Amino acid sequence: MSPSLAALAVATLATPDPAAKAAAARAMAATWRQGALPLGRTIPPERPARPERPELRRPGDMPKRRATGSLAHRVALLHALAHIELNAIDLACDILARFPDAVMPRAFHDDWVSVADEEAKHYGLLADRLAALGSAYGDLPAHDGLWQAAEETAGDLLARLAIVPLVLEARGLDVTPKMIADLKRAGDEASAAVLTVIYEEEIGHVAIGRRWFLFECERRGLDPAQAWRELVRRHFKGSLKPPFNDAARIAAGLVPAEYAGLAERP
Numbered sequence: 001m002s003p004s005l006a007a008l009a010v011a012t013l014a015t016p017d018p019a020a021k022a023a024a025a026r027a028m029a030a031t032w033r034q035g036a037l038p039l040g041r042t043i044p045p046e047r048p049a050r051p052e053r054p055e056l057r058r059p060g061d062m063p064k065r066r067a068t069g070s071l072a073h074r075v076a077l078l079h080a081l082a083h084i085e086l087n088a089i090d091l092a093c094d095i096l097a098r099f100p101d102a103v104m105p106r107a108f109h110d111d112w113v114s115v116a117d118e119e120a121k122h123y124g125l126l127a128d129r130l131a132a133l134g135s136a137y138g139d140l141p142a143h144d145g146l147w148q149a150a151e152e153t154a155g156d157l158l159a160r161l162a163i164v165p166l167v168l169e170a171r172g173l174d175v176t177p178k179m180i181a182d183l184k185r186a187g188d189e190a191s192a193a194v195l196t197v198i199y200e201e202e203i204g205h206v207a208i209g210r211r212w213f214l215f216e217c218e219r220r221g222l223d224p225a226q227a228w229r230e231l232v233r234r235h236f237k238g239s240l241k242p243p244f245n246d247a248a249r250i251a252a253g254l255v256p257a258e259y260a261g262l263a264e265r266p
Helices: 005-013 018-033 071-098 106-132 148-152 157-185 189-220 224-235 246-251 256-260
Strands: none
Touching: 005 018, 005 071, 005 106, 018 071, 018 106, 071 106, 071 148, 071 157, 071 189, 106 189, 148 157, 157 189, 157 224, 157 246, 189 224, 189 246, 224 256, 246 256
């Protein structure tokens, strides 16, 4: 019997080794693009499989970063980003497997398969840079807060779209340009080039989230701005922190008036 997209997504979630997880996501994308893979139905795990390392800690227990530009700082930055990208692979696979009852168009699955594929590529680029700097993913601790958004929004596709791409990934658009500039000042052009690739493709990921958020709001008869504000207040812990990269956010289809209004809430 042929595998299904949902089964391959769950198999990726169930793969603990980071390199193998990234390879599984890329293989899933290649198989899907051949055009003969059914959607399927399955139950994703509550949490994705993880390797024994890195040690996972609460965000507040993470060590302070070293001085900007030092080798230790650059390694810590790339390690943190690799951890984010590994989680991003799982988040994309989870959205493919968790919401079969939403009955979305094929283009929805095309988009999130593409996101999973690119997140896997990003992880590989970062792992290669860590290796070039004498380190590896798992050498440093990482925080365990990234999967909380998936757990918080597991029951509602609209909430998932509101929080993961339109809050968390959009935040990456705000902070990545400074990271790129810092790496260039430190003379690490190779790492800066990797982050530039990631930054440009993440604009597309946020745009995908926005596109399907608007689609689902229209299907439910909801006002997108009002629905997004309510979902953020209900499901996102904390506030939206300026400064915002309005140019990148607008390129992804976000509306400044919508997110700026949530920036200073109590």
